[in-house]
Amino acid sequence: MEDRKRVALITGASQGLGACMARRLAELGFRVIVNYAHSTGRAENVAAGIRESGGDATAMRCDVSDESAVIALFAELEERFGGVDVLVNNARIDPLSRRPEETDGMWWDHVLSVGLRGAYLCCNEFTRYAEHHRNGRIVNVSSCRAHRPNELESIAYATSKLAVHCLTRSYAAALAKYAITVNTLAPGMIATENMIKRIGLDGYEEECRHIALGRAGSCDEIADGLVWAVQNGFMTGETININGGQTYAP
Template identity: 40%
Template sequence: MTISTDTGTAPRVALVTGGSGGIGAAVVERLAADGFAVAVHYAGSRDKAEDVARAARDAGATALVVGADVADEDAVATMFDAVERELGGVDVLVHSAGIMLLSPLAELDLDDFDRMHRTNVRGTFVVAKEAVKRLRSGGAIINFSSTVVKLALPTYAAYAATKGAVDAMTMILAKELRGRDITVNAIAPGPTATPLFLDGKPQEAIDRLAAMPPLERLGVPTDIADAVAFLAGRARWVNGQVLYVNGGIA
Protein backbone atom coordinates (compact mmCIF):
# COMPACT_ATOMS: atom_id res chain seq x y z
CA MET A 1 0.00 0.00 0.00
CA THR A 2 1.32 3.43 -0.97
CA ILE A 3 2.30 5.69 1.93
CA SER A 4 1.91 9.42 1.60
CA THR A 5 5.37 10.98 1.50
CA ASP A 6 4.39 14.32 2.94
CA THR A 7 2.59 13.17 6.08
CA GLY A 8 3.97 9.69 6.74
CA THR A 9 0.44 8.36 7.12
CA ALA A 10 -1.69 6.16 4.90
CA PRO A 11 -3.87 8.07 2.41
CA ARG A 12 -7.60 8.43 2.87
CA VAL A 13 -9.61 5.82 0.98
CA ALA A 14 -12.47 6.48 -1.43
CA LEU A 15 -14.82 3.85 -2.84
CA VAL A 16 -16.37 5.02 -6.12
CA THR A 17 -19.33 3.00 -7.39
CA GLY A 18 -19.82 3.23 -11.12
CA GLY A 19 -16.14 4.10 -11.31
CA SER A 20 -15.49 2.19 -14.52
CA GLY A 21 -16.63 4.94 -16.87
CA GLY A 22 -18.18 8.35 -17.44
CA ILE A 23 -18.44 10.62 -14.42
CA GLY A 24 -17.33 7.85 -12.07
CA ALA A 25 -14.04 7.40 -13.91
CA ALA A 26 -13.41 11.16 -13.80
CA VAL A 27 -14.10 11.08 -10.06
CA VAL A 28 -11.57 8.28 -9.57
CA GLU A 29 -8.96 10.24 -11.51
CA ARG A 30 -9.59 13.43 -9.53
CA LEU A 31 -9.58 11.79 -6.10
CA ALA A 32 -6.45 9.83 -6.96
CA ALA A 33 -4.79 13.12 -7.96
CA ASP A 34 -5.88 14.55 -4.59
CA GLY A 35 -4.00 11.79 -2.77
CA PHE A 36 -6.76 9.27 -2.10
CA ALA A 37 -6.35 5.54 -2.42
CA VAL A 38 -9.25 4.55 -4.67
CA ALA A 39 -11.48 1.51 -5.02
CA VAL A 40 -12.97 1.40 -8.53
CA HIS A 41 -16.33 -0.37 -8.57
CA TYR A 42 -17.84 -1.96 -11.64
CA ALA A 43 -21.08 -3.83 -12.27
CA GLY A 44 -20.60 -5.20 -15.78
CA SER A 45 -17.22 -4.29 -17.23
CA ARG A 46 -14.22 -5.33 -15.20
CA ASP A 47 -11.89 -4.52 -18.12
CA LYS A 48 -12.97 -0.87 -18.10
CA ALA A 49 -12.56 -0.70 -14.32
CA GLU A 50 -9.07 -2.19 -14.65
CA ASP A 51 -8.20 0.51 -17.19
CA VAL A 52 -9.36 3.25 -14.82
CA ALA A 53 -7.44 1.70 -11.91
CA ARG A 54 -4.32 1.30 -14.05
CA ALA A 55 -4.41 4.98 -14.98
CA ALA A 56 -4.69 5.89 -11.28
CA ARG A 57 -1.73 3.66 -10.44
CA ASP A 58 0.30 5.15 -13.29
CA ALA A 59 -0.35 8.56 -11.70
CA GLY A 60 1.06 7.28 -8.40
CA ALA A 61 -2.10 6.32 -6.51
CA THR A 62 -3.08 3.04 -4.88
CA ALA A 63 -6.07 1.58 -6.75
CA LEU A 64 -8.21 -1.51 -6.27
CA VAL A 65 -10.92 -2.94 -8.55
CA VAL A 66 -14.09 -4.33 -6.94
CA GLY A 67 -17.27 -5.69 -8.51
CA ALA A 68 -20.79 -5.86 -7.10
CA ASP A 69 -24.47 -5.59 -7.88
CA VAL A 70 -25.21 -2.45 -5.86
CA ALA A 71 -28.72 -3.65 -5.07
CA ASP A 72 -27.51 -6.94 -3.57
CA GLU A 73 -26.81 -6.63 0.16
CA ASP A 74 -24.42 -9.57 0.31
CA ALA A 75 -22.45 -8.44 -2.73
CA VAL A 76 -22.14 -4.91 -1.37
CA ALA A 77 -20.96 -6.18 2.02
CA THR A 78 -18.36 -8.34 0.27
CA MET A 79 -17.22 -5.30 -1.71
CA PHE A 80 -16.70 -3.24 1.44
CA ASP A 81 -14.89 -6.21 3.03
CA ALA A 82 -12.45 -6.25 0.11
CA VAL A 83 -11.78 -2.51 0.31
CA GLU A 84 -11.17 -2.68 4.07
CA ARG A 85 -8.92 -5.71 3.70
CA GLU A 86 -6.82 -4.31 0.85
CA LEU A 87 -6.82 -0.57 1.58
CA GLY A 88 -7.29 -0.50 5.35
CA GLY A 89 -10.74 1.12 5.62
CA VAL A 90 -13.15 3.49 3.88
CA ASP A 91 -13.33 7.24 4.40
CA VAL A 92 -15.38 8.43 1.43
CA LEU A 93 -18.16 6.74 -0.52
CA VAL A 94 -19.01 8.23 -3.90
CA HIS A 95 -22.12 6.45 -5.17
CA SER A 96 -22.30 7.32 -8.86
CA ALA A 97 -23.64 4.00 -10.16
CA GLY A 98 -26.98 4.40 -11.90
CA ILE A 99 -28.99 3.78 -15.05
CA MET A 100 -31.25 6.04 -17.11
CA LEU A 101 -34.07 4.76 -19.32
CA LEU A 102 -36.21 7.47 -20.95
CA SER A 103 -39.78 7.32 -22.15
CA PRO A 104 -43.04 9.25 -21.82
CA LEU A 105 -44.68 8.05 -18.62
CA ALA A 106 -47.67 6.52 -20.41
CA GLU A 107 -45.39 4.49 -22.68
CA LEU A 108 -42.75 3.31 -20.21
CA ASP A 109 -42.34 -0.44 -19.87
CA LEU A 110 -42.77 -1.24 -16.19
CA ASP A 111 -39.84 -3.64 -16.40
CA ASP A 112 -37.68 -0.62 -17.23
CA PHE A 113 -39.19 1.27 -14.32
CA ASP A 114 -38.36 -1.62 -12.00
CA ARG A 115 -34.80 -1.84 -13.34
CA MET A 116 -34.18 1.84 -12.63
CA HIS A 117 -35.78 1.61 -9.20
CA ARG A 118 -33.64 -1.41 -8.31
CA THR A 119 -30.37 0.23 -9.32
CA ASN A 120 -30.98 3.90 -8.55
CA VAL A 121 -33.15 3.68 -5.43
CA ARG A 122 -32.53 0.28 -3.85
CA GLY A 123 -28.88 0.45 -4.90
CA THR A 124 -28.41 3.82 -3.22
CA PHE A 125 -30.16 2.56 -0.09
CA VAL A 126 -28.14 -0.68 0.12
CA VAL A 127 -24.78 0.98 -0.48
CA ALA A 128 -25.51 3.79 1.98
CA LYS A 129 -26.71 1.29 4.58
CA GLU A 130 -23.39 -0.56 4.37
CA ALA A 131 -21.37 2.65 4.28
CA VAL A 132 -22.95 3.81 7.55
CA LYS A 133 -21.49 0.73 9.24
CA ARG A 134 -18.04 1.16 7.71
CA LEU A 135 -17.04 4.79 7.21
CA ARG A 136 -14.43 6.23 9.55
CA SER A 137 -14.86 9.46 11.47
CA GLY A 138 -14.31 12.48 9.24
CA GLY A 139 -15.79 10.63 6.28
CA ALA A 140 -18.26 11.58 3.59
CA ILE A 141 -21.08 9.93 1.67
CA ILE A 142 -21.69 11.52 -1.73
CA ASN A 143 -24.75 10.30 -3.61
CA PHE A 144 -25.77 11.17 -7.16
CA SER A 145 -29.04 12.93 -7.91
CA SER A 146 -29.87 14.85 -11.10
CA THR A 147 -30.90 18.34 -12.16
CA VAL A 148 -33.85 16.78 -14.02
CA VAL A 149 -35.60 16.40 -10.65
CA LYS A 150 -36.38 20.12 -10.76
CA LEU A 151 -36.38 20.67 -14.54
CA ALA A 152 -39.31 18.26 -15.05
CA LEU A 153 -38.39 17.48 -18.66
CA PRO A 154 -40.71 15.24 -20.71
CA THR A 155 -39.62 11.56 -20.93
CA TYR A 156 -37.66 11.84 -17.65
CA ALA A 157 -40.53 11.10 -15.24
CA ALA A 158 -39.42 7.66 -14.07
CA TYR A 159 -35.72 8.54 -13.92
CA ALA A 160 -36.37 11.81 -12.09
CA ALA A 161 -38.58 9.93 -9.62
CA THR A 162 -35.67 7.66 -8.71
CA LYS A 163 -33.39 10.65 -8.20
CA GLY A 164 -35.99 12.43 -6.08
CA ALA A 165 -35.82 9.40 -3.82
CA VAL A 166 -32.04 9.82 -3.64
CA ASP A 167 -32.52 13.44 -2.54
CA ALA A 168 -34.82 12.35 0.29
CA MET A 169 -32.50 9.59 1.49
CA THR A 170 -29.53 11.95 1.42
CA MET A 171 -31.11 14.68 3.52
CA ILE A 172 -32.58 12.26 6.07
CA LEU A 173 -29.41 10.18 6.42
CA ALA A 174 -27.40 13.33 7.15
CA LYS A 175 -29.63 13.92 10.19
CA GLU A 176 -29.54 10.28 11.26
CA LEU A 177 -25.73 10.40 11.45
CA ARG A 178 -25.75 13.12 14.10
CA GLY A 179 -22.60 12.87 16.19
CA ARG A 180 -20.71 10.65 13.73
CA ASP A 181 -18.64 13.37 11.97
CA ILE A 182 -19.73 11.98 8.60
CA THR A 183 -21.23 14.31 6.01
CA VAL A 184 -23.93 13.15 3.58
CA ASN A 185 -24.60 15.12 0.41
CA ALA A 186 -25.73 14.57 -3.16
CA ILE A 187 -24.42 15.95 -6.43
CA ALA A 188 -27.09 16.81 -9.01
CA PRO A 189 -25.39 17.12 -12.40
CA GLY A 190 -26.92 18.99 -15.27
CA PRO A 191 -26.61 17.80 -18.88
CA THR A 192 -23.16 16.18 -19.00
CA ALA A 193 -21.47 14.66 -22.03
CA THR A 194 -21.22 11.03 -20.97
CA PRO A 195 -22.23 7.85 -22.84
CA LEU A 196 -25.17 7.45 -20.42
CA PHE A 197 -26.45 10.91 -21.35
CA LEU A 198 -25.68 10.94 -25.08
CA ASP A 199 -26.89 7.43 -25.91
CA GLY A 200 -29.91 7.46 -28.20
CA LYS A 201 -30.37 11.24 -28.28
CA PRO A 202 -30.65 12.99 -31.67
CA GLN A 203 -28.18 15.84 -32.22
CA GLU A 204 -31.03 18.34 -32.12
CA ALA A 205 -31.90 17.29 -28.58
CA ILE A 206 -28.26 17.42 -27.49
CA ASP A 207 -27.89 20.94 -28.94
CA ARG A 208 -31.06 22.08 -27.19
CA LEU A 209 -29.86 20.79 -23.83
CA ALA A 210 -26.41 22.31 -24.35
CA ALA A 211 -28.05 25.72 -24.89
CA MET A 212 -29.96 25.62 -21.59
CA PRO A 213 -27.19 26.72 -19.17
CA PRO A 214 -26.07 30.37 -19.26
CA LEU A 215 -22.60 28.96 -20.00
CA GLU A 216 -24.09 27.50 -23.21
CA ARG A 217 -22.39 24.13 -23.18
CA LEU A 218 -22.80 20.64 -21.86
CA GLY A 219 -20.95 19.77 -18.72
CA VAL A 220 -18.01 17.39 -18.91
CA PRO A 221 -17.18 14.67 -16.37
CA THR A 222 -14.34 16.70 -14.85
CA ASP A 223 -16.82 19.47 -13.99
CA ILE A 224 -18.70 17.01 -11.82
CA ALA A 225 -15.53 15.43 -10.41
CA ASP A 226 -14.40 18.86 -9.17
CA ALA A 227 -17.59 19.18 -7.12
CA VAL A 228 -17.16 15.66 -5.71
CA ALA A 229 -13.60 16.50 -4.69
CA PHE A 230 -14.92 19.56 -2.83
CA LEU A 231 -17.37 17.46 -0.80
CA ALA A 232 -14.84 14.67 -0.26
CA GLY A 233 -12.17 17.05 0.95
CA ARG A 234 -12.29 20.07 3.24
CA ALA A 235 -16.02 20.87 2.87
CA ARG A 236 -16.86 19.70 6.38
CA TRP A 237 -19.60 22.29 6.97
CA VAL A 238 -21.62 21.24 3.91
CA ASN A 239 -24.03 18.54 5.03
CA GLY A 240 -27.48 17.30 4.08
CA GLN A 241 -27.44 19.21 0.80
CA VAL A 242 -28.18 18.55 -2.86
CA LEU A 243 -25.49 20.44 -4.78
CA TYR A 244 -26.61 21.39 -8.30
CA VAL A 245 -23.67 21.27 -10.69
CA ASN A 246 -25.28 22.32 -13.92
CA GLY A 247 -23.78 25.53 -15.31
CA GLY A 248 -26.55 27.69 -13.92
CA ILE A 249 -29.73 26.05 -15.22
CA ALA A 250 -32.59 27.44 -13.15
Protein backbone atom coordinates in the same frame (compact mmCIF):
# COMPACT_ATOMS: atom_id res chain seq x y z
CA MET B 1 -4.22 1.53 11.28
CA GLU B 2 -4.03 5.24 12.10
CA ASP B 3 -1.62 5.93 9.24
CA ARG B 4 -3.53 3.85 6.69
CA LYS B 5 -4.29 5.37 3.32
CA ARG B 6 -7.86 6.64 3.16
CA VAL B 7 -10.17 4.71 0.83
CA ALA B 8 -12.70 6.16 -1.62
CA LEU B 9 -15.32 3.89 -3.18
CA ILE B 10 -16.92 5.25 -6.35
CA THR B 11 -19.80 3.16 -7.64
CA GLY B 12 -20.37 3.02 -11.39
CA ALA B 13 -16.83 4.24 -12.08
CA SER B 14 -15.90 2.36 -15.25
CA GLN B 15 -16.55 5.33 -17.53
CA GLY B 16 -17.80 8.90 -17.81
CA LEU B 17 -18.30 10.95 -14.67
CA GLY B 18 -17.53 8.04 -12.35
CA ALA B 19 -14.15 7.45 -13.94
CA CYS B 20 -13.35 11.16 -13.77
CA MET B 21 -14.27 11.31 -10.10
CA ALA B 22 -12.10 8.29 -9.40
CA ARG B 23 -9.13 10.00 -11.04
CA ARG B 24 -9.70 13.23 -9.11
CA LEU B 25 -9.88 11.47 -5.73
CA ALA B 26 -6.75 9.50 -6.56
CA GLU B 27 -5.01 12.82 -7.19
CA LEU B 28 -6.01 13.82 -3.65
CA GLY B 29 -4.16 10.79 -2.33
CA PHE B 30 -7.02 8.34 -1.81
CA ARG B 31 -6.80 4.66 -2.53
CA VAL B 32 -9.61 4.53 -5.08
CA ILE B 33 -11.97 1.59 -5.57
CA VAL B 34 -13.29 1.65 -9.13
CA ASN B 35 -16.60 -0.16 -8.77
CA TYR B 36 -18.41 -1.70 -11.75
CA ALA B 37 -21.15 -4.23 -12.38
CA HIS B 38 -20.50 -5.48 -15.91
CA SER B 39 -17.74 -3.60 -17.74
CA THR B 40 -14.65 -5.38 -16.44
CA GLY B 41 -12.35 -4.21 -19.22
CA ARG B 42 -13.31 -0.55 -18.91
CA ALA B 43 -13.02 -0.58 -15.11
CA GLU B 44 -9.60 -2.24 -15.24
CA ASN B 45 -8.48 0.37 -17.77
CA VAL B 46 -9.60 3.21 -15.49
CA ALA B 47 -7.75 1.69 -12.54
CA ALA B 48 -4.64 1.03 -14.65
CA GLY B 49 -4.65 4.61 -15.91
CA ILE B 50 -4.77 5.92 -12.35
CA ARG B 51 -1.87 3.69 -11.33
CA GLU B 52 0.17 4.76 -14.36
CA SER B 53 -0.30 8.36 -13.23
CA GLY B 54 1.08 7.53 -9.79
CA GLY B 55 -2.22 6.92 -8.02
CA ASP B 56 -3.58 3.93 -6.16
CA ALA B 57 -6.62 2.22 -7.69
CA THR B 58 -8.30 -1.17 -7.67
CA ALA B 59 -11.21 -2.25 -9.87
CA MET B 60 -13.79 -4.25 -7.94
CA ARG B 61 -16.97 -5.80 -9.28
CA CYS B 62 -20.22 -5.43 -7.35
CA ASP B 63 -23.80 -5.08 -8.54
CA VAL B 64 -24.96 -2.48 -6.02
CA SER B 65 -28.58 -3.58 -6.41
CA ASP B 66 -27.60 -6.97 -4.90
CA GLU B 67 -27.77 -6.69 -1.11
CA SER B 68 -25.53 -9.67 -0.37
CA ALA B 69 -22.94 -8.43 -2.87
CA VAL B 70 -22.87 -4.96 -1.27
CA ILE B 71 -22.47 -6.46 2.22
CA ALA B 72 -19.63 -8.64 0.95
CA LEU B 73 -17.92 -5.70 -0.80
CA PHE B 74 -17.84 -3.51 2.30
CA ALA B 75 -16.68 -6.43 4.45
CA GLU B 76 -13.85 -7.11 2.00
CA LEU B 77 -12.83 -3.46 1.91
CA GLU B 78 -12.83 -3.40 5.72
CA GLU B 79 -10.61 -6.48 5.86
CA ARG B 80 -8.20 -5.55 3.04
CA PHE B 81 -7.89 -1.79 3.40
CA GLY B 82 -9.35 -0.86 6.78
CA GLY B 83 -12.71 0.28 5.44
CA VAL B 84 -14.27 3.02 3.33
CA ASP B 85 -13.75 6.69 4.19
CA VAL B 86 -15.47 8.26 1.18
CA LEU B 87 -18.49 6.72 -0.53
CA VAL B 88 -19.64 8.19 -3.83
CA ASN B 89 -22.98 6.74 -4.95
CA ASN B 90 -22.72 7.32 -8.68
CA ALA B 91 -24.02 4.06 -10.20
CA ARG B 92 -27.13 4.46 -12.32
CA ILE B 93 -29.05 3.04 -15.26
CA ASP B 94 -28.86 5.19 -18.38
CA PRO B 95 -32.39 6.58 -18.87
CA LEU B 96 -32.09 5.94 -22.61
CA SER B 97 -30.96 2.32 -22.32
CA ARG B 98 -34.35 0.64 -22.00
CA ARG B 99 -34.50 -2.67 -23.87
CA PRO B 100 -37.48 -3.38 -26.17
CA GLU B 101 -38.55 -6.39 -24.10
CA GLU B 102 -38.78 -4.42 -20.84
CA THR B 103 -42.32 -3.61 -19.72
CA ASP B 104 -43.05 -0.39 -17.86
CA GLY B 105 -42.89 -2.23 -14.55
CA MET B 106 -39.68 -4.03 -15.44
CA TRP B 107 -38.05 -0.77 -16.51
CA TRP B 108 -39.13 1.00 -13.31
CA ASP B 109 -37.69 -1.78 -11.14
CA HIS B 110 -34.49 -1.91 -13.20
CA VAL B 111 -33.78 1.82 -12.93
CA LEU B 112 -34.64 2.18 -9.23
CA SER B 113 -32.81 -1.01 -8.26
CA VAL B 114 -29.47 0.60 -9.15
CA GLY B 115 -30.01 4.34 -8.80
CA LEU B 116 -31.95 4.24 -5.53
CA ARG B 117 -31.78 0.78 -3.95
CA GLY B 118 -28.06 0.60 -4.70
CA ALA B 119 -27.35 3.96 -3.07
CA TYR B 120 -29.48 2.98 -0.06
CA LEU B 121 -27.70 -0.34 0.41
CA CYS B 122 -24.26 1.26 0.13
CA CYS B 123 -25.20 4.01 2.60
CA ASN B 124 -26.41 1.36 5.03
CA GLU B 125 -23.17 -0.60 4.84
CA PHE B 126 -21.13 2.59 5.22
CA THR B 127 -23.19 3.37 8.32
CA ARG B 128 -22.50 -0.08 9.77
CA TYR B 129 -18.83 0.88 10.14
CA ALA B 130 -19.37 4.60 10.78
CA GLU B 131 -18.25 4.62 14.40
CA HIS B 132 -14.82 3.36 13.30
CA HIS B 133 -14.43 5.83 10.42
CA ARG B 134 -15.19 9.23 11.84
CA ASN B 135 -14.86 12.29 9.59
CA GLY B 136 -16.00 10.24 6.60
CA ARG B 137 -17.92 11.48 3.59
CA ILE B 138 -20.88 10.26 1.55
CA VAL B 139 -21.69 12.01 -1.72
CA ASN B 140 -24.86 10.93 -3.52
CA VAL B 141 -25.00 11.81 -7.20
CA SER B 142 -28.42 13.11 -8.26
CA SER B 143 -29.37 15.20 -11.31
CA CYS B 144 -31.04 18.48 -12.16
CA ARG B 145 -33.76 16.24 -13.64
CA ALA B 146 -34.88 15.51 -10.09
CA HIS B 147 -36.52 18.95 -9.95
CA ARG B 148 -37.97 19.44 -13.43
CA PRO B 149 -40.68 17.84 -15.58
CA ASN B 150 -39.32 14.92 -17.57
CA GLU B 151 -40.14 13.05 -20.73
CA LEU B 152 -42.22 9.97 -19.98
CA GLU B 153 -39.30 7.65 -20.70
CA SER B 154 -37.18 9.46 -18.08
CA ILE B 155 -39.66 9.47 -15.20
CA ALA B 156 -38.18 6.42 -13.49
CA TYR B 157 -34.68 7.90 -13.69
CA ALA B 158 -35.76 11.30 -12.39
CA THR B 159 -37.74 9.72 -9.57
CA SER B 160 -34.70 7.73 -8.44
CA LYS B 161 -32.65 10.92 -8.45
CA LEU B 162 -35.23 12.88 -6.47
CA ALA B 163 -35.37 10.16 -3.84
CA VAL B 164 -31.58 10.38 -3.46
CA HIS B 165 -32.07 13.80 -1.84
CA CYS B 166 -34.12 12.12 0.89
CA LEU B 167 -31.30 9.64 1.47
CA THR B 168 -28.85 12.51 1.81
CA ARG B 169 -30.85 14.43 4.38
CA SER B 170 -31.66 11.33 6.41
CA TYR B 171 -28.13 9.94 6.55
CA ALA B 172 -26.72 13.44 7.18
CA ALA B 173 -28.82 13.64 10.34
CA ALA B 174 -28.00 10.10 11.44
CA LEU B 175 -24.23 10.30 10.89
CA ALA B 176 -23.51 13.81 12.14
CA LYS B 177 -22.59 12.43 15.58
CA TYR B 178 -19.63 10.72 13.89
CA ALA B 179 -18.57 13.94 12.10
CA ILE B 180 -19.51 12.22 8.84
CA THR B 181 -21.00 14.51 6.22
CA VAL B 182 -23.52 13.47 3.59
CA ASN B 183 -24.26 15.68 0.60
CA THR B 184 -25.81 15.52 -2.85
CA LEU B 185 -24.05 16.42 -6.08
CA ALA B 186 -26.63 17.36 -8.73
CA PRO B 187 -25.17 17.80 -12.23
CA GLY B 188 -26.84 19.06 -15.34
CA MET B 189 -26.03 17.65 -18.77
CA ILE B 190 -22.46 16.35 -18.86
CA ALA B 191 -20.22 16.02 -21.91
CA THR B 192 -19.16 12.37 -21.61
CA GLU B 193 -17.69 10.12 -24.27
CA ASN B 194 -21.12 8.61 -24.95
CA MET B 195 -23.30 11.72 -24.84
CA ILE B 196 -23.58 12.46 -28.57
CA LYS B 197 -23.94 8.76 -29.31
CA ARG B 198 -26.83 8.59 -26.86
CA ILE B 199 -28.82 11.69 -27.77
CA GLY B 200 -27.43 12.73 -31.16
CA LEU B 201 -26.28 16.16 -32.24
CA ASP B 202 -29.85 17.41 -32.61
CA GLY B 203 -30.67 16.22 -29.10
CA TYR B 204 -27.59 17.95 -27.73
CA GLU B 205 -28.46 21.25 -29.40
CA GLU B 206 -32.05 21.03 -28.16
CA GLU B 207 -30.91 20.35 -24.61
CA CYS B 208 -28.47 23.27 -24.74
CA ARG B 209 -31.37 25.61 -25.48
CA HIS B 210 -32.55 24.95 -21.94
CA ILE B 211 -29.16 25.68 -20.37
CA ALA B 212 -28.37 29.30 -19.56
CA LEU B 213 -24.69 28.89 -20.45
CA GLY B 214 -25.63 27.14 -23.69
CA ARG B 215 -23.44 24.07 -23.30
CA ALA B 216 -22.92 20.84 -21.43
CA GLY B 217 -20.58 20.73 -18.47
CA SER B 218 -17.35 18.76 -18.45
CA CYS B 219 -16.78 15.81 -16.15
CA ASP B 220 -14.02 17.77 -14.42
CA GLU B 221 -16.37 20.68 -13.75
CA ILE B 222 -18.75 18.30 -12.01
CA ALA B 223 -15.91 16.56 -10.16
CA ASP B 224 -14.91 19.96 -8.74
CA GLY B 225 -18.10 19.74 -6.67
CA LEU B 226 -17.16 16.29 -5.42
CA VAL B 227 -13.72 17.50 -4.35
CA TRP B 228 -15.30 20.36 -2.43
CA ALA B 229 -17.76 18.02 -0.68
CA VAL B 230 -14.92 15.69 0.29
CA GLN B 231 -12.66 18.47 1.60
CA ASN B 232 -15.32 20.51 3.42
CA GLY B 233 -16.16 19.20 6.87
CA PHE B 234 -18.82 21.78 7.76
CA MET B 235 -21.34 21.12 5.00
CA THR B 236 -23.87 18.33 5.37
CA GLY B 237 -27.37 17.55 4.12
CA GLU B 238 -26.88 19.98 1.24
CA THR B 239 -27.09 19.88 -2.56
CA ILE B 240 -24.33 21.12 -4.85
CA ASN B 241 -25.98 22.13 -8.11
CA ILE B 242 -23.64 22.31 -11.12
CA ASN B 243 -25.81 22.65 -14.21
CA GLY B 244 -24.97 25.80 -16.16
CA GLY B 245 -28.24 27.40 -15.11
CA GLN B 246 -30.35 24.50 -16.37
CA THR B 247 -32.69 24.62 -13.38
CA TYR B 248 -33.76 28.22 -13.93
CA ALA B 249 -33.27 28.76 -17.67
CA PRO B 250 -36.49 28.87 -19.74
